Amino acid sequence: MSLKGKMENVLLQEEPLTRSGFLMKKVGEKMGLEKEIIEDIINPQHILILRLPVKFWGKVYVTWGCVVLHNNARGPYKGGVRIAPDVNIWETMELARLMSLKTAVTEIEFGGGKTGIRLNMEEVYKFFKKEKDRNFEKTLHLDICEELSYQINRYLMDHTYIPAPDMGSGPEEMAFIYNQTHDPATVTGKPEGIAGWLPGRKESTGYGCSYATKIFMEEILGAKLKNARVGIQGFGNVGSNLALYLYQMGAKVIGITDLYGGIYDENGIDIPSLFEYVKKNYTVKEFKKESITNEQLFSLDLDVLIPAATGHVINETNASKIKAKIIVEAANSPITKEGMEILNERKMPVIPDIIANSGGVIASMEEYSRSLSAIKISKEDVFGIIRKKIEDSLRMTCEISKEERISYPEAAIQIAMVRIYDAMKKRYHI
Template sequence: MVEVKPLKEGGKVGEPEGKLAVLNRVMRIPPRAIELLERAEKEMILFLNVRVDDRTVITADAFVVYHNTARGPAKGGIRFAPNLTLSEVRDLAERMTWKTALTGIPFGGGKSGIAVDPKSLTPYAKREIMREFVHLIRSELVTGSYIPAPDLGTGPREMAVIYGELHIPECVTGKPVAVGGVPGRREATGRGVATAARLAAQRMLGKEISECTVAIQGFGNVGSWTARFLSSMGAKVVAISDSKGGAFDGDGLDVEELSKHKAETGSVVGFAEEISNEELLSLDVDILIPAAVEGVLREGNAGDVRAKLIVEGANGPTTPEGDEILRERGIPVIPDILANSGGVIASYIEWRSAKSGSITSASEVYGTIDERIKLAFERMAKLSEERGISYRDAAMAIAVGEVVRAMEERGWI
């Protein structure tokens, strides 16, 4: 039985590092559950050796982690990154456990990755690497123990390679629509972030999203679709940045024109008044959405944040130290495990459709994302208000409670 209790004064937050020690001051977690949740359920370290032509052999470390599968098969994307480590994959797998539990999706938490630079690979080399990876973890995929999806450095084309090797529609999500993917999957994470921002503006700021100014750090898949959806909802998106810099217009940016500018030039820089990524984080706006990389809101700059609300579009954009500063300053943070869960919700829809053979429309995907995020948001906000704890602690308490209940019902604890 998991019982939530008020957070003791001075209790520090930070998800996922140190989270269970913190949550043990927020809720009572059975000792056996803590033992199981503090370590990964399964980890695989692989070595890829792929010949891509007569002169080139690519070698790389690869990792697969299942954090917890009490609620269902391990779900999580395949990341390609040059400096990828087992520790990073382990962290991301754990976040997937909490995302799926918080939103009520019947999956567990998993993740995989290959330590290669995707920008250095030809399409053919990337395909051959994926084929070899499928060969090495074939049994995990065929049995449905692990259900991958796109992540940084991978996309629908790589998921189509997995399907092409196995010919099992439900073995992978994030596929192109032409080979069993669902419309709306590509923009799903951004849809979820925008929905979370809309709900948070109404509840935390007492405003409609159409009355809000927004700054978004990051203009990749998540940031760009978040900007599009928020703009369509009437929000005034005044600043957007990418890795090269940012663009600012106090009257609001034309997101569609900005997208065309980036497609033509490779960056948002030059579209409007230029600002740096650090300057964007300290803009006086209603909502700040860090949707690029982890650790951008930290001890050194959290005190400079002037936004009234933060919605985490990226995984782990706020360090524990930064989170503590924001909490002390009374700036609410909607955590990543809720805000960017739209992707895994859409993945569930695709997986379900693949198993049943049903046809799904983009509007149905959007509707399910909105519904699941709204339900999770309301549970989180209610618990936060009732117990006097942060939104991050409330979200984690709900997620951990769901996983613990599943472990109890399966006889694990």
């Protein structure tokens, strides 16, 4: 029986159709693989369900999470710790699968994994009868990650699974995990100054995405990034650093939105000043008098639209309204299968997420290897490695796209699928 059949029998529900799953099946059939083999590549190898209790003021609050270990044929399971109110097992499976594809297309010796922890702060505040407090929220996240590290300790200690920051977690949470393992190679994305930290790791995803945008525009399309009109959804770690690097490259970022609001400036937003504003106010809202919604951002006349927040924001309801010349997927899976089909019909180029936002995991590979060797590397060298990996994978993707007349996302997945299948075959996983 295939893994898919076993998984459905346990979960009593079929996984919702995702863009990556659909394209992997399509590519697998084109490769001539048997149905069971395709399913083994698409589906995860392990799923851990975790009960995560944390104690405050004499009361115990319990939340739940899962760790999805998707594929380790090419290296240890690698993927971030996501803490959010809408986390579910299907999303976590999809994100783990994307990481396997991402590490394969960029030729990094990692596999794919993901941790998803469902945490609704409104429920937490009601449970503890407490007013909103950012310091409390941070402490709660740290304690949850500490509990996570206890429960998956054996996977961490033998480097089976190597976590990293993601939505809702950052360097501080990774430090808490490191506190439990005392091994700098068990986790990446660690804070500056502690054993095994990597210069440039925090900015690496945003930097890599900005470089992918530059290469694609200037060398693939023959356009100019300087003065290009850019809109960015999301101003977290990825979106903010991405905006800064694009600003430094001469692009004109005219619209930015986040969870609380958005801003617009036809002449270009002063990104360094916005950085300072967000440090104090935790949002881009009201930095400029002219506000903008996500819906308005997506329909702006742009050269580049960059969804850099969460998944599935471009779909069948708004894909036809997008006026940008290209879309860069800084977020994971920001375009649904249905949305991508509309964009393909419109012949709108999309730089796929598994290349565009791969700077973080490329840097993580360096952090992991440097933690093992204790040999330091400079930020400039890290960024040089990111540029090389992204440029090589993007050029190969564009060549296959042109030769086979397929979309860039499909071409990227095709490269990754071939590499994953080859590794699984050589290791007798299939």
